[in-house]
Amino acid sequence: MKFISVLVALFSFSAFANPQLGEYIVHQGVAAGKAVKLKTWYAMYSESKMMIRTETTVAGSPTQIDDEWIEEAEIFNHGTAIQILNLCAALGGNIEALQLPLGTFNTCKVKGTTLSAQGYSVPSFLGDAWIWLGDLPITGVAKAVGDDFSLELSSYQWNF
Numbered sequence: 328m329k330f331i332s333v334l335v336a337l338f339s340f341s342a343f344a345n346p347q348l349g350e351y352i353v354h355q356g357v358a359a360g361k362a363v364k365l366k367t368w369y370a371m372y373s374e375s376k377m378m379i380r381t382e383t384t385v386a387g388s389p390t391q392i393d394d395e396w397i398e399e400a401e402i403f404n405h406g407t408a409i410q411i412l413n414l415c416a417a418l419g420g421n422i423e424a425l426q427l428p429l430g431t432f433n434t435c436k437v438k439g440t441t442l443s444a445q446g447y448s449v450p451s452f453l454g455d456a457w458i459w460l461g462d463l464p465i466t467g468v469a470k471a472v473g474d475d476f477s478l479e480l481s482s483y484q485w486n487f
Contacts, residue, residue, distance in 0.1 A: 347486040350464040356478035362386040375399045408462035434459040
């Protein structure tokens with residue numbers, strides 16, 4: 328169950344504002360040798376805070392649902408994505424056109440530790456994991472690859 332918590336933390340990392348209910352992002356892949364699906368969405372808004380709900384499904388285990396309240400000013404948005412893409416080289420990353428089944432996304436491929444060192448909120452467990460960040464809802468994560476997991480974007484909806 329430890330890797331479920333790790334995955335939920337990965338897809339809860341955030342940075343600035345303007346969320347809308349109904350937006351979601353879905354990632355699929357493998358963690359600790361098991362098929363994984365993560366669906367993260369804005370579930371509720373109250374007093375300048377947004378609830379982010381993550382539903383984690385791991386093959387052979389019951390689905391886990393986690394809720395996290397985040398200040399509106401800390402939520403990943405288009406401005407955050409543009410900032411990361413514009414500062415990608417300064418963050419120690421590389422701009423990459425990431426090809427996924429949903430299409431090609433302009434991303435910043437960067438190590439989790441590098442983002443943390445630059446002041447972005449990233450879970451410490453990411454360590455040397457590679458993260459591809461782009462103009463995507465809630466987390467900005469198009470793909471993430473670590474020592475025992477690999478996840479990529481499988482669907483999303485961004486209302487704007």
